[in-house]
Amino acid sequence: DAGVIQSPRHEVTEMGQEVTLRCKPISGHNSLFWYRQTMMRGLELLIYFNNNVPIDDSGMPEDRFSAKMPNASFSTLKIQPSEPRDSAVYFCASRPDTSYNEQFFGPGTRLTVL
């Protein structure tokens, strides 16, 4: 099993540019989560999907952030326009649709906005 796959692993961009982060969940997992990790705020849930439908996006910081899950094997997190305070490590996680099951995290994308 390849695990959760994220790309790119590192992204450096300039303020104002559009950034797209990508995630491929583990095959057969019905739920997908996007988290952000910073030194100041720790690990925060941004949004999660179940069966490709967004369930809770209350953690999305502002309208500059958007997430999509067009099919069961792919999700994107887009930031437009990006700002320096968006610099963080963004993690994608997936879990199977059974009770009390763990979330499997990807390796993360380290985003730096200059």
Add this chain to the structure above:
Amino acid sequence: QQQVKQSPQSLIVQKGGISIINCAYENTAFDYFPWYQQFPGKGPALLIAIRPDVSEKKEGRFTISFNKSAKQFSLHIMDSQPGDSATYFCAATGGGGADGLTFGKGTHLIIQP
């Protein structure tokens, strides 16, 4: 999201000692309490988890103690080893574990040889 408070922020333990990390939560709707371990440059990985219908769960050297009335839970690492040096996060979620995780701020654990 309801807060999960974690302490201490950092912890240094001698090899062979017991490492103890504590967490407290507010939301009584939480029904699944996992602990995650994270090494530098890696994503968090599940270490051990507990449901509120039991007071203790043990897996090898790792034990979770859970106090539902106090809304507190803790991780004990017995016979701590240098390879246990990592950042540990407690977390909580509801909906039978289906919802997103609310994480504590993390504990940076160093095991000295």
